[in-house]
Amino acid sequence: QVQLVESGGDLAQPGGSLRLSCADSEFMLEYSAIGWFRQAPGKEREWLVCISSSGEITVYADSVKGRFTISRDNAKATVYLQMTSLKPEDTAVYHCASAATGSCPKSKNYVTWGQGTQVTVSS
Numbered sequence: 001q002v003q004l005v006e007s008g009g010d011l012a013q014p015g016g017s018l019r020l021s022c023a024d025s026e027f028m029l030e031y032s033a034i035g036w037f038r039q040a041p042g043k044e045r046e047w048l049v050c051i052s053s054s055g056e057i058t059v060y061a062d063s064v065k066g067r068f069t070i071s072r073d074n075a076k077a078t079v080y081l082q083m084t085s086l087k088p089e090d091t092a093v094y095h096c097a098s099a100a101t102g103s104c105p106k107s108k109n110y111v112t113w114g115q116g117t118q119v120t121v122s123s
Contacts, residue, residue, distance in 0.1 A: 002032060002112045003024055004022055004024055004029075004097070005023050005025065006020060006023075006095065006114045006116055008020040008021050008117060009093075009117030009118045009120075011121075016086050017085075017086065018086065020036070020094055020117060021080055021081075023076075023077060024077040029077045029079065032100075033053055033098070034050065035047060035096065036068075037096075038093065039116075040089075040091060048060070048061050048063070049081070051104070052102055052103055053101075053102030054102065057103075067083065067086075068081060069081070069082040079096060081094070081096075086119075086121045093116040094119055095116045
């Protein structure tokens with residue numbers, strides 16, 4: 001079973017960049033589509049992006065399209081989220097999650113979640 005651990009969250013300035021990582025200690029990640037979500041205080045969890053198991057298909061939410069880029073290295077059992085042009089409204093806890101299959105689920109249903117990593121964008 002996939003065991004996901006996020007890292008890379010930090011304090012960043014507006015306009016800055018961060019790269020988040022989502023690693024699977026069980027090295028099963030290569031079989032699953034992986035999504036990134038975020039949740040800001042007092043707000044609902046927001047789906048951001050998904051990458052298929054092969055990495056060939058990526059799907060982005062409009063809120064991050066053009067600023068965030070998802071990628072994966074299955075040999076390292078890790079998925080990355082490169083975030084650029086950060087805004088204060090990007091401040092949230094970011095979670096990665098694995099889907100039940102290798103395809104990005106249209107229903108946004110994911111089965112295994114990491115604990116999250118805090119991203120704070122502030123000057």
